[in-house]
Structure formats: structure tokens, C-alpha cells
Amino acid sequence: MTTPNPIPDTPLFDRKGSIRGYRMNKMAMALGNPANRKAFLEDEEAYLDRFGLTAEEKTAVMARDWHEMVRLGGNLFFILKISAVDPVPITQIGAAQAGMEHGAFLAQRLGKV
Numbered sequence: 001m002t003t004p005n006p007i008p009d010t011p012l013f014d015r016k017g018s019i020r021g022y023r024m025n026k027m028a029m030a031l032g033n034p035a036n037r038k039a040f041l042e043d044e045e046a047y048l049d050r051f052g053l054t055a056e057e058k059t060a061v062m063a064r065d066w067h068e069m070v071r072l073g074g075n076l077f078f079i080l081k082i083s084a085v086d087p088v089p090i091t092q093i094g095a096a097q098a099g100m101e102h103g104a105f106l107a108q109r110l111g112k113v
Contacts, residue, residue: 023057064083
């Protein structure tokens with residue numbers, strides 16, 4: 001029996017999600033290695049192929065669709081490694097997770113205009 005998600009529209013990182021996102025999380029964690037960061041920057045698609053990402057996972061990573069990466073089983077702490085390579089402000093990722101425009105997120109959550 002499947003337990004309903006207690007937080008609607010929020011992907012939960014549970015055992016099932018961990019298994020589903022294994023390839024993507026392994027790829028992201030490997031970015032801690034300078035040689036892997038270089039390979040990622042030089043040919044992102046080839047780098048993703050090394051980890052066997054599905055087409056859906058590759059599309060999410062290459063589009064920097066943070067919400068979709070999490071929905072596909074990406075652990076936020078792991079996929080933040082991708083943002084460190086770009087670099088992408090963590091508030092931009094927070095805005096994506098909240099389904100908000102970055103400026104509106106800054107204004108609402110941090111009181112910045």
C-alpha cells in the first residue's frame with residue numbers, strides 16, 4: 001500500500017526517490033573532483049552519459065530545472081554541486097523549488113527588492 005504524500009506538490013526524498021535518483025546523485029557528487037568539473041564544463045552531455053542518465057534526467061540537468069531534478073530523485077544537497085560549477089545562486093534554486101520568479105522569491109522570503 002502506498003502512503004500518500006503528506007506535503008502535496010513536494011517531492012519527498014525517501015528510499016524510493018533515492019533509488020530513482022541514484023545516477024543523477026552519483027554524477028553530481030562526482031563534481032567534487034576537479035577533473036570531473038572540467039569534463040562537465042567541456043562537454044556536459046558526454047559527462048552525463050558517463051553516468052547513464054536517462055533522457056529525462058539529462059534534460060532536467062542541462063536545463064538546470066532544479067525542481068525537476070528533485071522530482072526525479074535528486075537529493076538537493078547533491079544537485080547543489082551542479083550549481084557550484086555554473087555558479088547559480090542558491091536563492092535561484094530556492095525560487096525554482098518554490099515555483100516563484102527569483103525577484104519575487106527574494107522579496108517575499110528575504111525582504112530584498
